[in-house]
Amino acid sequence: MSDRRAAASFTWAETVGPDWVDYNGHMGDFAYAIAFSQTVTAYMEFIGLDEAYREKTAATLYTLDLRIGYRRECHEGTALQLTLHVLAADAKRVHLYLEMHDAEGTLLAWNEQVLLHVTRASGTPKASSFPDETRAHLANGVSAASAILPIPHTSRPIGLGK
Helix, strand or coil, rough: CCCHCCCCEEEEEEEEEEHHEEECCEEHHHHHHHHHHHHHHHHHHHHHHHHHHHHHHCEEEEEEEEEEEEEECCCCCCCCEEEEEEECCCCEEEEEEEEEECCCCEEEEEEEEEEEEEECCCCCCCEEECHHHHHHHHHHHHHHHHHHCCHHHHHCEEEECC
8 A cells, every 4th residue: 555545534335337437448447537526525424524514504615726637548347446635724725635546556547636615605605614523534634644645646747738
């Protein structure tokens, strides 16, 4: 197991189903985004931003930025192991890094996201501070992630290069 996988704040497992396979016979780019999104949603539940919280407060997370790096193909039936790391957090935002591995530990893809805690209680979305319990979970995640930094591919700009 890699250091990054061992230091994860949260893990999630999924299997590539037939609806995630595209016309090329392998997992479509949309499905990687779904798997990463499902992992983040499960993490939200874990840190207290669950359905009851969302109903009570009308608050949730909005995605501000998202990037996926694809490393290897995967196919129907592939068992996926996803790990999530909290790279940084402030009162209202969180910067996450996720990795997707197969059962043998091969890195298939990585994902970087910046999310904003938003309340819709007034009818108009507005940035809002995380609850104290959630902030504590995020702070623990940031502390654990310090052991895996830097992550070289997250600092590269997207583009064609020269």
